Amino acid sequence: MLTVETRHAIDPATAKGLDTAGLRSHFHADGLFADGEIRLVYTHYDRLVLGGAVPAGGSLVLDHVKECGTPSILDRREMGILNIGESGTVSAGGTDYTVNKGDVLYLGMGSGPVTLSGGGRFYILSAPAHRSCPSRLIRIEDARRVEMGSAETSNERVILQFLHPEVAESCQLLMGYTQFAPGSVWNTMPAHLHDRRMEAYLYFELDADQRVFHFMGQPDETRHLVMANEDVVISPPWSIHCGAGTGAYTFCWAMAGDNVDFTDMDMVAMGDLR
Ligand SMILES: O=C(O)C(=O)C[C@H](O)C(=O)CO
């Protein structure tokens, strides 16, 4: 079963007037991982599609998605798939890939229908593409590791880059995930902006009774969203994106937009946050 929800893009002046429920209806998504289902969100932020597929031992096929306007989803798109569950298989373009927990599979434009099976809990990201880059399975050990932060500032972490120009080529999709040293809870702080690119965060490996307080908004007009395990934030290009957990967690970040330069960030000074 396939479900697709559309999220429209809104400007910061409109977002400023939203209450908690309004903010969540635009920028927060939950319930994306359901047994035997593919649940997608089609966002109008750089037309990123995100969602979950949980074959639960069976098999699911991702092919025609009406919102994309093409016979098959990858006719004019590329895709990254992160497995946050047990090992599973993804088949596309005539190849079967065994995707273990923590691996990322990149599928280039024109790969055809995507079949997901086995015990995987697949987080799906897709952006429009203008050419076909080689499909590739990227194992955790192949990811680029960037160590950041410190225990003193509660943000000691390693950024694992999978879809990144130095690891695997893509048209515009950048993705990876960030893991924390024990006791560090702050992600992406000090905060930054990149108005050229939107970003989406999936929070996972968070205990059911813990939460991440995710901060968004323009630097002088911040708001927060309370995130449970496997919830997603759709971060508009004009918004900071950072958070602090009440317990340990991991998060997958993904971006699409004007460039694939991960370090193209406009840092926000602490004194400018409100
Ligand atoms: O922990 C971090 O810092 C990040 O993971 C940063 C995100 O990847 C990001 O915001 C990239 O633009």
Ligand SMILES: [Zn+2]
């Ligand atoms: Zn960012």
